[in-house]
Amino acid sequence: MPVTELLPIRDVTACCAPLTREAISVEDADAVARSLKALADPARLRIVSIVAAHDDQEACVCDLQEPLGLSQPTVSHHLKVLVESGFLTRSKRGTWAYYRLVPGSLDAVASLLTTV
């Protein structure tokens, strides 16, 4: 999936009602599907989970490569998808890039799916 197709999750949740309240429009379904696809990958779920479980919900890229067991370009690709889709932010400090969970981004997806 080209990252240019991604709409940040904050825009998705601003646009769309919960899935079960009324039949979702074609456009909203496209946007929500893109956000779910950004998460629907084992490596990206592990990245989000490692970052979220870290102190301050922030992790250095140097903390990710070894537990993931993936090449640096592969990790970079997944990080880029997660940043473009609004789940992580990236900041460079010294040698390393640090990735932080965007507060509320996972809850925003959850709120689209929840029925209660």
Add this chain to the structure above:
Amino acid sequence: MPVTELLPIRDVTACCAPLTREAISVEDADAVARSLKALADPARLRIVSIVAAHDDQEACVCDLQEPLGLSQPTVSHHLKVLVESGFLTRSKRGTWAYYRLVPGSLDAVASLLTTV
């Protein structure tokens, strides 16, 4: 995605802690990714939404084809994925098949993602 790879969402949520509590295992990430992939498709999101917004959260297959604007085999494929992944159940009554939202199935995914 072959439907045989799918694990029903009730098994996924039984196995897995919320994503942000601790770093998710490789096996759990695979299972959660498969459930998210089952939902991460515009047509399947629309099907789930149409069914969920219907009376009694149940809809005849005859209610789906026209609003979706998709061929019958395509609709059948998406319905099969949603049944195999545990989001819908299917029952045949007379000429038509009826699809019902599995209570709690969307909330189960939401609970894996929610941080609060």
